[in-house]
Amino acid sequence: MKNYFSKTSFSSLFLLFVSLCLLSTVSPVLAAPQDKPESPSLLAQRVQARYRQVQSLSADYQRASSFVSLGAQSGGRQVVGSGRLTWARPLKLRLEQDTPRQELIITGGAAAWWVRPQRKQADLYPLSQFTSGLTSLLDALGGLDSLEKDYKVQEATVKETQAAPKGSVLLALEPRQRRADLKDLVLVFAKDGLALRGFVLYNLVGDRTAYSFSNLKINPATTPEMFAYEPPVDYRMVDHRPLPGLKDTVGK
Numbered sequence: 671m672k673n674y675f676s677k678t679s680f681s682s683l684f685l686l687f688v689s690l691c692l693l694s695t696v697s698p699v700l701a702a703p704q705d706k707p708e709s710p711s712l713l714a715q716r717v718q719a720r721y722r723q724v725q726s727l728s729a730d731y732q733r734a735s736s737f738v739s740l741g742a743q744s745g746g747r748q749v750v751g752s753g754r755l756t757w758a759r760p761l762k763l764r765l766e767q768d769t770p771r772q773e774l775i776i777t778g779g780a781a782a783w784w785v786r787p788q789r790k791q792a793d794l795y796p797l798s799q800f801t802s803g804l805t806s807l808l809d810a811l812g813g814l815d816s817l818e819k820d821y822k823v824q825e826a827t828v829k830e831t832q833a834a835p836k837g838s839v840l841l842a843l844e845p846r847q848r849r850a851d852l853k854d855l856v857l858v859f860a861k862d863g864l865a866l867r868g869f870v871l872y873n874l875v876g877d878r879t880a881y882s883f884s885n886l887k888i889n890p891a892t893t894p895e896m897f898a899y900e901p902p903v904d905y906r907m908v909d910h911r912p913l914p915g916l917k918d919t920v921g922k
Contacts (some may be wrong), residue, residue, distance in 0.1 A: 674697050714823045717857075726758040729886040735879040756890070761797070762897040778897030781865060785899065792901040795910045821845055821855075830856050830870065837861045850874050 730752070737747040753767035765775040774785035782800040784793045826840035834840055835858070843855045856870045867884040901907045 708839065710823045710825055710841060711818070713839065713859075714818055717841065718818070723889075725889050726756070726892050727886065727888055728754070728756040729730075730754050730884045732882045732884075733879065736877065738876040756892060756896060758892045758897070761893070764896050774899075776897055776899045778894075783899045785901070789906075790902075790904060791906045791908070792899070793908045793910060795882045796912070799910075819846075826856050834858050834866060838867060 678846075711719075721910060731754070733749075733751045735749045736841045737749065749770065751767060753765065755766070756764045761777055761779070763775065763777045767773045772787050774783070774787070775879045776783040776785075777797055780797055782795050782797050784795065784800070785791070802834050821843035822845075824842045824844065826834075826842040830842070831840055839859050839861050841859070843857070845852055851873055852871060853874050854872045858867045860867055860871060866883065866886075868880060870878065872878055
C-alpha cells in the first residue's frame, strides 16, 4: 500500500496511542524529587502508576516524519500530517487523518478498516495482518502498567535532550525484544506536572517520526459506534480477510 499508512508509519502512529495513554492526574505521592534529577527508573515507575488510571483518551496530533531512502543525500523523504484520534481499552482505535490526505482507520475487534474517501473505497483487513507490528503495538497499549517488563529504560541522548522543548524531561525506551518497527522510543514530558508534550520514535532502518499533541482528553466517554464502520452504498468495499470465520463485525 503506497500511502501514509505504510507498515512503518502506521505502526508509528499506534505508538502515538502508547504515548498518550501515559497521561492522567499525578498523585502527590508520585511527584518527582525537586532537589535532584529524577532517574529514568523512577520516572518509568510514575508513568506506569499513571497509566493504570487510563481507560480511554482522545487528542489532536501533529506529525513530522523522515523516511530513509537508499542513496538519498538529503535525509530521505519528508512527510507531515495531522488529525484526531480516540483510543479505548483494549484494542479500540478511531483515527481520522486530515493531512496530507483524508483517511480513516478503525479497529474494534479482530479486524481493521482502512477508508479512503477520495477513492470511495473501504478495505477490511485481519487486525494481525494490516501492518507488521500493529499487533505488538496494540499489545503494548494494554501493558503499560508493566512498562519495565517490555522495555529497557535508559537516559535520553544529549542530542534528544537538546532538541526537546525547554522545561522537558525525557524517558528513553528500547524494546527488550528486537523489532523492525521500533528500535527506540523517546517520550517527552513537561517537567512541571509531567504533561506529555510528544514523543520521537526510530525504527531499525533509521526512520524518525515525531509527534506533538493538543486538546488531549483523558478517559473521555466512548461508544461502540465510534469503533464500528459501515461503508456508504456508493463505496467499493474490499474484504481482505482470508477465512469466513474471521468475518465478524468490527466493533464486537
